[in-house]
Amino acid sequence: MAKKLNLNIEIVTYDSLDELSKEDQELLRLAEEATFKSYAPYSNFNVGAALILENGEIVTGNNQENAAYPSGMCAERSAIYWAGGQYPDQTIKTIAIAARKGEEKTFIPISPCGSCRQAMLEYEVKQESPIRLLMKGEKDIYELQSISDLLPFKFTQKDLFE
Template sequence: MKEINLTTKISVYLLEECTETEKKLIEAAKQATKNAYARYSNFKVGAALLLENGEVITGNNQENAAYPSGTCAERTAVFFANANYPDQTIIAIAVAAHHNGGFTKDVVTPCGACRQVLLEAETRYKAPIKILMYSDDGIYVVNSIKSLLPLSFGDEMLK
């Protein structure tokens, strides 16, 4: 038997260690949680994308009683960006979650479906997307979704 070990490098920052651009993106994600429609889970997630042209696009989770008809914050933002700014590369995304009266103490990470959508965006624009995952206790940062989605399924498998 052969084993393969996969490792992921995650940088951990305090908010004050982030660049001004990263702080603004995180703040936009936190603000986006306010417009989340999360009446079933009360777990409000906000995402903010930084596009190549400097535009910041936000999204939030939208739940539905006919589960799983809703969508996550990350996909809401990515699909809006793709529909309205199809020629703009996504440079970075920040994600934050609000639950039980405050922002989470643990980082919130993109779900599997959102990771796949972010991988498609990296492939589409031929550029990595920096991912900033916020919590009150720190921010996890990876420089590509591939760090969070090892052994991923991509377009090269369809050829």
């Protein structure tokens, strides 16, 4: 007999940066700043990410495109891989994402692509604690408490070894 599953994902929305902690405000500011350093001549879509580690260190990343499209790298993975390489024993607490089109200075809230979701989930599983996600728009800011919320039917190392 068929069963119906209900998935409940809590997303908190904020109307203003003032509603966030100073730490979150700074992360979002750095994510916005990182969009201006992206290399996106093909998509003209600039994405920046900033994450904070348990030790207080902040790492930023941005999208880097390539004429051979699959060779590019998203902002979220740029930041998370740098953090993993430089601070392998540090827990990632929060990652903030900002995006804008072309030369516009208006930010739009975007959700990470599937590859970034999977990469961030890997670190969440590895560190055995959730990674908060902040997505910045001009009017709305979205907060999720865990990357797992983006992948309710996730694929992890447990699927490989259990």
